[in-house]
Amino acid sequence: MSPQRARLGAMATTSTASEQLRKGSKVVARSDLRDVPEGTQGKVIMVSGLTWIRYWVRFDNGVSIGSINRADLATASEWQRHLRGEDEPAADESTEDAEAAGGDGGGDGGGGGVSTPSGTVVPQLLIDRAKAARARLAA
Numbered sequence: 264m265s266p267q268r269a270r271l272g273a274m275a276t277t278s279t280a281s282e283q284l285r286k287g288s289k290v291v292a293r294s295d296l297r298d299v300p301e302g303t304q305g306k307v308i309m310v311s312g313l314t315w316i317r318y319w320v321r322f323d324n325g326v327s328i329g330s331i332n333r334a335d336l337a338t339a340s341e342w343q344r345h346l347r348g349e350d351e352p353a354a355d356e357s358t359e360d361a362e363a364a365g366g367d368g369g370g371d372g373g374g375g376g377v378s379t380p381s382g383t384v385v386p387q388l389l390i391d392r393a394k395a396a397r398a399r400l401a402a
Contacts, residue, residue: 282333284318286310292341294335297387298326302342319395329384 284290288307295378305322309329318336337345344350376384386392 283316290336293337296328
């Protein structure tokens with residue numbers, strides 16, 4: 264084995280690695296989420312996923328939401344660029360994520376869901392469907 268081959272450099276990082284948030288990162292809601300208006304500040308409390316990264320965030324208005332797409336969150340500097348109108352809207356990642364998950368992209372869920380006492384998370388889409396069904400039955 265040649266000495267050239269034995270010396271391997273560090274692996275190159277991808278552009279997505281720098282865009283990922285870490286636990287404890289301060290973020291701002293880039294768009295309106297369920298019970299969280301655009302511009303609300305929060306803190307990442309958990310990062311989940313291997314190839315499909317989702318974030319759990321506790322917002323300053325007391326609402327915690329899980330399974331939020333990175334496109335719906337901004338760091339302080341990204342938020343300032345957004346307010347100045349300097350950031351370019353990225354490709355619609357939310358529809359790509361919905362397709363990757365096998366969903367139809369329908370609903371205004373904005374991520375999240377309701378956690379039951381057993382720890383199971385009920386997707387927001389199903390909660391919205393049940394609410395609409397109750398409204399139809401009541402009328």
